[in-house]
Structure formats: C-alpha cells, structure tokens
Amino acid sequence: MTPRPGTDKPDFPWWLIAIVAFTGLFIFQALDDPIYQQVSVKLIKGVKITVFVTLVGFFLASVLGLLLAVASLSRYQILRQIARFYTEVLRGLPILVILLYVSFVVAPGLVQGWNYIAEHIGLDPIRTRDFTFLWRAIIALTLGYSAFISEVFRAGILSVEEGQVEAAKAMGLNGWQRFRLVVFPQAIRTIMPPLGNDFIAMIKDSSLVSVLGVLDITQIGKVTAAGNFRYFETYNVVAMLYLTLTVTLSLLLRKLETKMRGKYP
Numbered sequence: 001m002t003p004r005p006g007t008d009k010p011d012f013p014w015w016l017i018a019i020v021a022f023t024g025l026f027i028f029q030a031l032d033d034p035i036y037q038q039v040s041v042k043l044i045k046g047v048k049i050t051v052f053v054t055l056v057g058f059f060l061a062s063v064l065g066l067l068l069a070v071a072s073l074s075r076y077q078i079l080r081q082i083a084r085f086y087t088e089v090l091r092g093l094p095i096l097v098i099l100l101y102v103s104f105v106v107a108p109g110l111v112q113g114w115n116y117i118a119e120h121i122g123l124d125p126i127r128t129r130d131f132t133f134l135w136r137a138i139i140a141l142t143l144g145y146s147a148f149i150s151e152v153f154r155a156g157i158l159s160v161e162e163g164q165v166e167a168a169k170a171m172g173l174n175g176w177q178r179f180r181l182v183v184f185p186q187a188i189r190t191i192m193p194p195l196g197n198d199f200i201a202m203i204k205d206s207s208l209v210s211v212l213g214v215l216d217i218t219q220i221g222k223v224t225a226a227g228n229f230r231y232f233e234t235y236n237v238v239a240m241l242y243l244t245l246t247v248t249l250s251l252l253l254r255k256l257e258t259k260m261r262g263k264y265p
Contacts, residue, residue, distance in 0.1 A: 019247055026240055035233045042224050043237050046217035050245070053134070053206045053216065057141035058199050064142060065149030072154055083150070090147035095140070095205050102140035103212055107131045137209035141202060149198055156191035157183060196253035200246050207242070217241050 030036035071083035090098070108128050115125040160183050168178040210219035221238040225231045 016247075016251075019243070023240065023244065026236070030237075033233070035228070035230050036237065039224055039228075039230070039234050039237045043217055043220050043234075043241060046215055046220040047241060047245075049134070049214060049216045050203070050206050053138055053141065053209060053214070054199075054203050057138045057145065057206070058202050060138070060142040061145040061149050061198075061202075062195070064146035066153050068146060068150035069153035069157060072150065073157060087147045087150055090144055091151075093144070095144045096208050096211070098144045099137060099140040099208055099211065102143065103133060103136040106139075107136045133209075133212040134214050137206075137212055137214055141206065141209075145198060145202055145205075149195065152191055152194045152198065153187075155194075156187035159190045160186045192253075192257050196250075196257070199253070200249055203245055203249065204242065 030040060068083045068087060071079040072087070074080055074083075093101075111126055111128045111131055117123075118125050164182055164186065165178060168182040173181065206216060207218040209216055210222060213219065217238055221234050225234040228234070
C-alpha cells in the first residue's frame, strides 16, 4: 500500500475494494446469464496460453536484459556500443512491428539458414510452418522487452555507490562475488518496482499475439464474438480476465517488494 504524503501510514485500499466489488457483481451476473457462462468457458482456455507466453517471454527477456545491462557497463567499448545499438533500436520500435517482423521476416530467415547448414552437414531440413507462431510471438516479446529491461538493470546497478564496489575490491572479492554479495542486494531495491511494471505490461502486450492467430484470451474472444455476435458479453469477459491477472500480480509484486525491502534494508 502507498503511504499518505507526510506520514508512514498507508492509505486504506478503497480502490481494491471497488475492484473486488465490481468483480463480484460481474461474477454474480455471469452466473445467472447462460451467454456469459458459455463465453467464460471458452475464454478460460486462452488463459493458459496468455500466462505461458508471458512467463516464458519475461524470463527470457530478463536474462537477455541482464546480459545487455552488463555489456553496456563493460570496460570494452565494442560491447557498450553493441548493447546501446540494440537497446535504442528495439526501444524505438512498437511491439506489434517487432512481432510482425520476427514472425514473417526473421523466422523464415532462420529456417532458411538452418536448412542451408543442415544440407552441408547431413541433417534433415525443416519447414517454415514447423516454427510455430507461438514461439515466434515469444521470441518477439523477448527481444522487444529485453531492451526496456536492460535499462532497468543498468539503472539499478548504477544506483549502487562506487565506494561500495571499491570497498569490495579492497576486501579481495572478485567480479562475480562483488556483484552477488554487494551490488545486487543493493540494486534489487531499485530494480524490483520497474521490473514488476514491465511484467504486468507484458501480460497486456501478450494480447498482440492474437494478430498471429495464437489462441490466447484475445484471439479466442475475437473468434467467439464473431460466432455469436455477443460483443458486449464477450469483451466484458476478456476485460475481466486481463484485469484479474494484472491486479492479482500487482498485489503479489507489491508484497514481494515489501519483503525485499525488509531483507535488503
């Protein structure tokens, strides 16, 4: 909970009460409406894909983002320039454009490259359609969000005072030990809030995979609405599912941030 200005006491979460009441009212109405029941049964199947795309994409983006952050702070200029080039280019492109480019340009190119190599080393070639749109979408989200996440990690690492690092060097700690024991425990307090925001943003941006026909919540909603012409009920359920996911994760992340502040004061 966010503290009131000038005091350590948090505001009472009236916003959460309002959301819970609204959700309860929606569920109560849905239980008495057969249209809502039919739509909900269909759309819940898409939650699994949405969660899978988000979790895998965010994990890969975090790993790549950390590597980019370390490269951007490297002593070697070539690594710094490559990391900055990557970050600026990917941050300057809309996620939808990255999604389409990866799906219809990069993926076929990778397949052609693999087939060229396979031909010379005696392996079986693969077809472009064997590279599923689900994984094309995950790769696109990974590339797009890694650029933003790298800046989060870079800012967190730079927030640690240089004196702390110099003291760790004086104690004889190597680079990995300094990062694990000194830099990261202090940087995590700066990293966690924006990293959590990126995670929630990726849940919402995962809806863009519907343009590729991936059967997430949004795509199933589009197909369902096109079939029953009940757009109001269908997109009410779509909105409620995304709201439930984002609010729940937001609360969990706030609790995690509180624990992290207690662990790394």
